[in-house]
Amino acid sequence: MLRAFIDRSRSSAQCVSALALIALSTGVISGCAGKRGGPVPYNRADFVAPDLREIKSSAAHRLRPGDVVTITVFQADSFSGDRTVDATGRIQMPLIGAVDAEGKTSPELQAILTAKLASSYLRAPSVQVVIKEAKSEKVTVDGSVLQPGIYEIEGDMTLLQAVALARGPNPDANPKRVVIFRTIKGERQAAAFDLTTIRTGLEPDPSVYGDDIIVVDGSATRQQFRDVISSLPLLSVFTRF
Template identity: 25%
Template sequence: MRTRHLLILCCVFLLSIGSRNGLIAQNAPRVSPDNDATSARKVAASTANDAASNASQSDPRIGPGDLLELKVFGAPELGGTLRVSGAGEITVPLIGAEKVAGLSPEQAQKNLEQRLVSGGFLRDPHVNILVKEFATQGISVLGEVARPGIYPLLGSPRLFDALSAAGGATNRAGKMIYISRREDPSAGSAILLSQDPRQSLAQNVFLQPGDTVMVSRAGIVYVSGDVRTPGGYVMNNDENLTVLQAIALAQGLNPTASTKNVRIIRRKEGKLQEIPVELKQIMTAKAPDISLENEDVLFVPNSASKSAARRSLESVVQVATGLAIYRR
């Protein structure tokens, strides 16, 4: 009798454990290969959409007055060359007016495809939009160029294309060029042009409609007085011009030049300062060479006339800057 009771208790205990495990199994979420595949497709689609969204934000935007070439695969009668109206719309056969201003070409293509499907005109349309001319998003070229202005460059313009359209750089142009984006000016870039042709080709970057190209102005040093070729000499952005280098650019001193009373005339806070230069000591390496700054005037007097040393600072500056020929 006691043995029978023990057997019954054991059976009840085992049945309770089995039923509890069964309930847990029923409540647990079921994972099937189909669910895994569906989840993977959703993640891939989400990633693709994010990538397309990020890419479209950096694409050029269509604006009023732009000239578009529309093509619909399998239905050439729906395509053609269209000009965006002042309201930012184009008129497409069967669809009618469609607003495209502010959109990238890819976004406008998708909108037209959806309109063709929703209207029951085509089942699986493929639309292509090419911007043939940006009327409102030309490239602005400013600074030290021959003809500053806005240039509607077609295709995929590069930096040198914009500089060429503006007539090239002036004699006062520096080596630094700044490029800013219309939509995000803080995301601009600075390019230091190299004299190496191979590096210059690598610096010929692509531009986008609406970009602004600013060519910097190089510093200049004036050499005046009894030198062979007085004039203004350009200081490139990566150069530090000294007194001896400036005299060398001016092709040296005349035989009648005096190494005494040589001076640098520098403008500081609206006032002219006179800095004496011991040229003879510098030329014999008994004194350090002096670095020049932008807009400095290096004046070398004539030994035959002491009156040159007594000239006023203002007259020296006027003569130096008035007769200067910018040289490199």
């Protein structure tokens, strides 16, 4: 009886020790996964707003209030210049007056202006419409978030707000390592941020801009995180670090 009791006690002690070791190991692993680190530096002072970008998909972009278009009428400077789509969805043109622009593409608006000018003011006018600034831009949120995707942003937005668009970090996430990729001075660059210190006010909540790529680190997405970095020109990403 005593021998069996001792054996059972030893077995129980081994089980407790094994469980403690597992718990300790899990804590160490999760602790490592929840730390700052990696090749991307944190809170870079030179991680400024991105370059002004020409809108490559302007032919497909449908205008909305707040968008700015540059109108050029050949040999008619009085009709040329930048026009902003107002809250009613119109632009104001000299002599012509208000022209409906909301929902139109730049080629469609160009055709409308050409027809209006030809009907009353110019013979065979040559009109060009280029989107200078699009009010609605998009940001990509990827990695260990509940709903990765591409999201439209309007106006000013911060990193915390962008992550919130993706429903926030998932249980696997490491909120201490979130990287933003951005084009600055013609180079693709990156900076890391710590959501935990941002949430507590210890560090500022950085602004995000259209075309930014935000990747939230996490053990299940560690390879994906490395793939995003490796997909960018390493020299242009890390030369400034």
